[in-house]
Amino acid sequence: MREEVALSQPYVVRYVGGPLDGRVDSLPCVPEDPKQTVTYVHLHGGPKIVHVYDLSYAVEYGCEYRLRAEEA
Structure with a gap:
């Protein structure tokens, strides 16, 4: 069973590139x-x-999602 991790700040997910850039x-x-x-x-x-x-x-x-490069 996984123990919940208490955070003093929220866990942040960022998006880099494409239409979600900066979200x-x-x-x-x-x-x-x-x-x-x-x-x-x-x-x-x-x-x-x-x-x-x-x-x-x-x-x-936290983590971030980076736009996958388009394949040529």
Whole structure:
């Protein structure tokens, strides 16, 4: 069983690159099993645009998702 980690500050998830660049989500506790990837889909009347973010850790505040480079 996993013990909850008490944080003096919220656990912060940041997004780097793409349409979510600069977005910050605060979570009340450390996620037990964070998603390895996050997919963001634009549905705006035109073609569907998909952006994929990969998890990387930032010890000083939590984790961040970085935009995956497009394959050539």
